Amino acid sequence: MYMPTTENLLHIVVDSLSRMDSRLAGHGERVAYGMLLLPAPGFTPEELSHMLWTVLFHDIGNFRPMEIADLLEMEQHENFSHARYGYFFLKQFWPYQEFTPMVRYHHSGSREIEASGMDEKNQWAAKRLQVVDFVDLYRIGHPDAGRKEILTALETSNSRNFDVRAVEEVSGLVRTLPAIPQEELPDRAHCALLEQFRQARTSERERKMLLETLVRSVDFRSRSTALHCVTVTHISEHLARLCGLDALETEAVRLGAMLHDLGKIAIPVEILECPGKLSGRDWEIMRSHVTITRELLEGRVDDTVLQIAVRHHETPDGTGYPVGLSGEQLSLPQRIVAVADVVSALSEERSYKPGFPVEKVIEIVEELCRQGKLCPKVVELLLAHREEICLSARQAGQTVAEQYQRLTEEYQACR
Ligand SMILES: [Fe+2]
Ligand SMILES: [Fe+2]
Ligand SMILES: [Fe+2]
Known part of the structure; x- marks a missing residue:
């Protein structure tokens, strides 16, 4: 729907x-x-x-x-x-x-x-x-x-x-x-x-596939983000079910998660793959992916989905971006995708860090939660179900990893 x-x-x-x-x-x-x-x-x-x-x-x-x-x-x-x-x-x-x-x-x-x-x-x-x-x-x-x-x-x-x-x-x-x-x-x-x-x-099936193709084209711009959206979507969906969201809310979470980084299509690859910590102007450009996501989706997807997509960098303590919303201003579906985004980014390799093992991911997530950066309720469920969530996210990522690998091999073979 x-x-x-x-x-x-x-x-x-x-x-x-x-x-x-x-x-x-x-x-x-x-x-x-x-x-x-x-x-x-x-x-x-x-x-x-x-x-x-x-x-x-x-x-x-x-x-x-x-x-x-x-x-x-x-x-x-x-x-x-x-x-x-x-x-x-x-x-x-x-x-x-x-x-x-x-x-x-x-x-x-x-x-x-x-x-x-x-x-x-x-x-x-x-x-x-x-x-x-x-x-x-x-x-x-x-x-x-x-x-x-x-x-x-x-x-x-x-x-x-x-x-x-x-x-x-x-x-x-x-x-x-x-x-x-x-x-x-x-x-x-x-x-x-x-x-x-x-x-x-x-x-509807075709529209979903067309949208997924678009999202993959954003993820595939950098090897390190190739699995990002599929993993965020999967973890979000899992957490939504654990939180007891109904089928419709879960669908909104799934779509919002899938689209959350669409604005990265406009971010130069050099910034996406910058080997060090971004600073100054480059950090501003990177942050702008959320505003761009809004520009691309506003009025074109349901507002619930839009807000889930554009609030994944907001934090319960109000120090997130782009708006700095806090506490009750962030709905449960929005907090779920924010947690999934962090888990996915920590687990994946980035140009500035290796992919962390589950235990280290959990350690950092717990620390972020203590600092007020992530929702305690969602994190609690994540901790209680860490094994199954990580396993199923890895399985979901596996298919896309294979697609990425096949694409790279086929392309290299005919150069
Ligand atoms: Fe052309
Ligand atoms: Fe993002
Ligand atoms: Fe993301």
């Missing part, structure tokens, strides 16, 4: 991906909109919708700033590793597996696409995606370019080995489309995509 609607999910996805790198803000949505405007031969509404969700995430492997710079320069790069990384990543989580191959080949030449063994729909999509992608990147790089310059850029793009038909179709689109003012584009794109997704009815 708390899973966001398709409309809200689309907002969350587009805004979150836009925060990864401000230069590519809105890129995925504009490209998906361009793809929607092309006549997709033989696609059912469901297939079209699955393909367009995939297009929204087509640059998900693009977490290295260097590579974004390359994309914007639009030079001929043999090694578009983000396409392969994105493909291997989506293969682990994506609800629409039938369209993951197009991501792998979205920067390949048309002959390579034809030799890829992909089915016709993926080939069609990969060939168009790279041309629509090219046009959008060109517009980002040349904000004042008019229709004529874009068409010239397309005409002279033959060194990229684009598919001739795809170039013709996209040129036709550029030629015939009424010039949409830049500021109206996001709204137009959003409405058109939403209508398509509604027609195909994105199920």
Whole structure:
């Protein structure tokens, strides 16, 4: 019941991906909109919708700033590793597996696409995606370019080995489309995509998987946080049941825990992986992940879920952030996720510390509780059930650890 609607999910996805790198803000949505405007031969509404969700995430492997710079320069790069990384990543989580191959080949030449063994729909999509992608990147790089310059850029793009038909179709689109003012584009794109997704009815299970993919992409930016959200979610859920929360409250806890660090999508990897203690400006940037989480989720998830997500660094003694709430201002579900967050972070390896064994985690948690940083009721339950909680959290983390490992191996193998 708390899973966001398709409309809200689309907002969350587009805004979150836009925060990864401000230069590519809105890129995925504009490209998906361009793809929607092309006549997709033989696609059912469901297939079209699955393909367009995939297009929204087509640059998900693009977490290295260097590579974004390359994309914007639009030079001929043999090694578009983000396409392969994105493909291997989506293969682990994506609800629409039938369209993951197009991501792998979205920067390949048309002959390579034809030799890829992909089915016709993926080939069609990969060939168009790279041309629509090219046009959008060109517009980002040349904000004042008019229709004529874009068409010239397309005409002279033959060194990229684009598919001739795809170039013709996209040129036709550029030629015939009424010039949409830049500021109206996001709204137009959003409405058109939403209508398509509604027609195909994105199920609750699909929405959950789409959201999970987004969350994993944040966790997977750093090896040390790869298991963080899955562990926090699991421990939180366990504690919620021990606290006697009902099914609906537990669901809110689960979703709030899952989304609690979404704002980290906007935090530079150098800060996430800083080997020492953060200070000054960097610490401020790190702390801002909570405010960003709020910006991404406010009005798009139920308020109960939102408050759980954005209060995981508040403490009962009022010394937490971002607001410094205290005591009764923090609900039991919010305190649960705060405890789970600390347990998870202590158990995991970080760039500035090793992962601690259970006994040390418990020792630190007890000390934090004595200092008024964690809720005594929740900590008491954690202590009484430490073995089972740690065991089941480890088991939950195991699946994601295997996915992370598989992704890394597959990606390394084809570099
Ligand atoms: Fe792209
Ligand atoms: Fe956090
Ligand atoms: Fe966290």
